Amino acid sequence: MLLQLTLSGVTQGALYALIALSLTVVYRATTIVNFGHGDFVLGGAFGVYVLVILAGLPYLPSAIAATALMFVAGVLISRGLIDPIKAGPHIGFAMMSISLGYIFRGTTRVFWGREVLPMPRVFDVTPIFIGDLVVTGDAMIICSTVAILLAAFFVMFHRTGVGKLIQAVYQSERGATLIGINVRRFHDMMWGTGLAMGAVAGILIAPISLLHPDLGASFLIRGFAAMTLGGFGSLGGAVVGGLLLGVAEQYAGAYVNSSLIDITAYLVIVVVLFVRPSGLFGRRAVVRV
Amino acid sequence: MKRTPKLATALAAFAGVAMLAGVAAAGETTGLTDTTIKVGVMGPFSGNASSYSKAQIGLMAYYKSINDEGGVHGRKFELIQEDTACEPSKGIAAAKKLVEQDQVFMLHGNSCSGVAMAVKPVILESGAPWIVAHAVNPNISMPPTANIFHGVPAGQAYGESMGRFVLSKPGTKNVVMVEHSNDWARSYADPARDYMKEHGVEPSMVLALERGQTDSTAQVLKIKQQNPDFVIASLYEAETVVLLRDMKKYGVDVPVMGAAGTDLENTLARTGDLDTVKNYYVPHAFIDTVQGPKLQKWNDMIHKYYPDETITGFSAVSIGSGVAVVEALRNAGPDLTRSKLIAELDKIHDFDTGVFAAPITWTAEDRHGVKSSAVAGFVDGKPTVLDSWNKPML
Numbered sequence: 151m152l153l154q155l156t157l158s159g160v161t162q163g164a165l166y167a168l169i170a171l172s173l174t175v176v177y178r179a180t181t182i183v184n185f186g187h188g189d190f191v192l193g194g195a196f197g198v199y200v201l202v203i204l205a206g207l208p209y210l211p212s213a214i215a216a217t218a219l220m221f222v223a224g225v226l227i228s229r230g231l232i233d234p235i236k237a238g239p240h241i242g243f244a245m246m247s248i249s250l251g252y253i254f255r256g257t258t259r260v261f262w263g264r265e266v267l268p269m270p271r272v273f274d275v276t277p278i279f280i281g282d283l284v285v286t287g288d289a290m291i292i293c294s295t296v297a298i299l300l301a302a303f304f305v306m307f308h309r310t311g312v313g314k315l316i317q318a319v320y321q322s323e324r325g326a327t328l329i330g331i332n333v334r335r336f337h338d339m340m341w342g343t344g345l346a347m348g349a350v351a352g353i354l355i356a357p358i359s360l361l362h363p364d365l366g367a368s369f370l371i372r373g374f375a376a377m378t379l380g381g382f383g384s385l386g387g388a389v390v391g392g393l394l395l396g397v398a399e400q401y402a403g404a405y406v407n408s409s410l411i412d413i414t415a416y417l418v419i420v421v422v423l424f425v426r427p428s429g430l431f432g433r434r435a436v437v438r439v
Numbered sequence: 440m441k442r443t444p445k446l447a448t449a450l451a452a453f454a455g456v457a458m459l460a461g462v463a464a465a466g467e468t469t470g471l472t473d474t475t476i477k478v479g480v481m482g483p484f485s486g487n488a489s490s491y492s493k494a495q496i497g498l499m500a501y502y503k504s505i506n507d508e509g510g511v512h513g514r515k516f517e518l519i520q521e522d523t524a525c526e527p528s529k530g531i532a533a534a535k536k537l538v539e540q541d542q543v544f545m546l547h548g549n550s551c552s553g554v555a556m557a558v559k560p561v562i563l564e565s566g567a568p569w570i571v572a573h574a575v576n577p578n579i580s581m582p583p584t585a586n587i588f589h590g591v592p593a594g595q596a597y598g599e600s601m602g603r604f605v606l607s608k609p610g611t612k613n614v615v616m617v618e619h620s621n622d623w624a625r626s627y628a629d630p631a632r633d634y635m636k637e638h639g640v641e642p643s644m645v646l647a648l649e650r651g652q653t654d655s656t657a658q659v660l661k662i663k664q665q666n667p668d669f670v671i672a673s674l675y676e677a678e679t680v681v682l683l684r685d686m687k688k689y690g691v692d693v694p695v696m697g698a699a700g701t702d703l704e705n706t707l708a709r710t711g712d713l714d715t716v717k718n719y720y721v722p723h724a725f726i727d728t729v730q731g732p733k734l735q736k737w738n739d740m741i742h743k744y745y746p747d748e749t750i751t752g753f754s755a756v757s758i759g760s761g762v763a764v765v766e767a768l769r770n771a772g773p774d775l776t777r778s779k780l781i782a783e784l785d786k787i788h789d790f791d792t793g794v795f796a797a798p799i800t801w802t803a804e805d806r807h808g809v810k811s812s813a814v815a816g817f818v819d820g821k822p823t824v825l826d827s828w829n830k831p832m833l
Binding site: 151155162259263277284286359360365368399404408411412 | 657681
């Protein structure tokens with residue numbers, strides 16, 4: 151049972167990790183916590199639904215197109231809605247992101263609010279049995295897809311020129327501006343990247359769950375919990391936090407009480423903020439006086 | 440200072456008008472003309488429970504079909520739809536609007552027990568006949584009041600049917616319950632638990648599976664360890680599918696009794712695999728399966744007025760009480776009043792609606808109209824209405 155729970159926890163955690171990482175990408179670049187992100191995660195899922203079920207396109211091109219659409223949506227949100235209010239109070243960003251999420255959710259409710267939508271099982275992978283352990287097709291697809299994405303992301307971030315530029319802007323926007331980097335465009339790209347990565351999580355969630363417009367909320371809080379556990383602003387921490395949260399939910403549900411699964415994320419946030427506010431990998435804030 | 444008497448006079452006049460309006464709202468013929476009957480239909484047309492509003496869509500389709508047949512005693516139904524979003528505060532606002540502003544003759548509909556309980560005082564005070572056509576909390580119509588009628592099996596009837604069916608499987612002693620932690624789930628699970636307890640069986644384990652969860656590995660592995668004879672799952676549609684899929688994944692081959700709100704055909708469509716749902720059973724208030732021949736005329740009627748509507752287990756659930764109300768309106772005659780309608784509703788005894796498996800009976804002492812429910816399950820791969828374990832309804 152322990153192994154099975156761990157595997158299931160890692161699979162769920164991989165999705166949380168992707169969501170937490172996509173939140174962190176935007177947060178590190180812009181210091182904005184995107185409270186509407188859960189709904190944008192579902193944006194990827196609904197995008198695939200429209201393209202596969204309604205337009206009749208194959209799954210893989212639909213997934214790529216939905217991800218690209220969410221990237222463009224992120225860029226447009228950054229350029230059209232976030233950039234114009236940057237001179238205002240910081241809380242305005244939070245209000246804007248909450249509002250955008252609700253607008254998106256409300257719009258999907260107009261079309262699909264009265265249905266619970268199934269997604270076809272596109273990858274019919276036969277499960278592998280290792281003794282009592284069942285490695286399901288979903289687990290294999292989710293873990294391998296997320297692993298490839300994360301590997302590509304971190305290689306790009308640490309080993310390429312683009313990654314070095316991103317790191318430079320992360321460390322000092324003013325310095326980056328002085329050496330000729332277009333910070334405004336950088337923000338656009340990070341919003342686009344954040345929404346696209348979130349969309350991939352939604353695309354992976356859709357076939358294992360059923361689609362309805364309110365599904366995103368539960369993933370948002372798990373993304374926040376993973377961010378908190380890993381340390382705000384830590385890209386690697388977001389991933390580790392997501393995986394640990396997924397496993398913690400399963401252990402708590404199986405060994406303590408199944409009611410705990412739903413509140414594990416909240417417990418993690420409370421405990422981490424109380425015991426170690428900087429999380430596992432976050433940097434302690436130091437103020438020089 | 441000079442304005443004060445004028446203001447006081449104006450306020451007094453306004454209060455007088457408001458009182459008169461209130462009296463009118465409580466009037467016997469409020470919402471009636473020679474050619475129309477104004478009916479308020481409240482339901483969750485938006486929000487995260489909006490799939491329940493299929494019940495109100497079915498009901499409105501039925502009233503429209505009666506209008507197309509000429510109405511009742513020359514009066515056609517004027518339907519006023521109000522959204523509650525399954526939220527008590529919005530429900531109260533909707534009820535007040537229907538009663539005070541729109542001045543409806545009667546109200547019919549209401550999914551969401553929490554909303555129905557919240558609006559109950561408003562509607563009681565109004566005196567308008569109210570037929571609850573989807574929400575299952577028995578306390579909505581219990582104890583009986585002057586103007587409230589329950590037109591669907593209440594949670595008690597559904598829950599007892601669930602418990603009865605589970606125990607009808609020979610040798611059932613070990614039952615695991617999986618449920619959401621909310622009133623909706625408890626309205627099914629508690630009566631089922633009570634019924635089983637009366638018959639000497641207590642759940643060996645109770646597990647929570649909350650709304651929005653996309654994985655139930657922990658619950659399913661605990662079920663596997665428990666090796667039960669039956670699982671009772673009081674879960675919404677999406678989580679039902681998550682549980683059934685995970686049970687199949689981990690090789691847990693145990694029959695599952697679901698709650699009303701899911702149905703076999705749509706659960707099969709959502710899982711996409713008969714093997715996953717072959718052991719799934721649901722309380723089923725209807726005379727036939729959702730897509731069965733006896734319900735087909737109702738499904739066709741819904742599609743006539745709402746061509747894009749997807750038919751689910753919610754679609755016909757409010758039509759049965761609609762049929763009973765039309766019968767009472769016909770019996771009340773052309774000189775209709777609220778009192779006459781209420782009196783005629785209380786004369787509805789053993790009334791076959793052509794929708795529900797059980798008849799509707801209302802009396803002044805007992806307003807729970809539908810006392811029992813059948814169960815539906817797959818037999819030889821086909822959805823079948825069952826009296827008990829392995830015994831199809833004739």
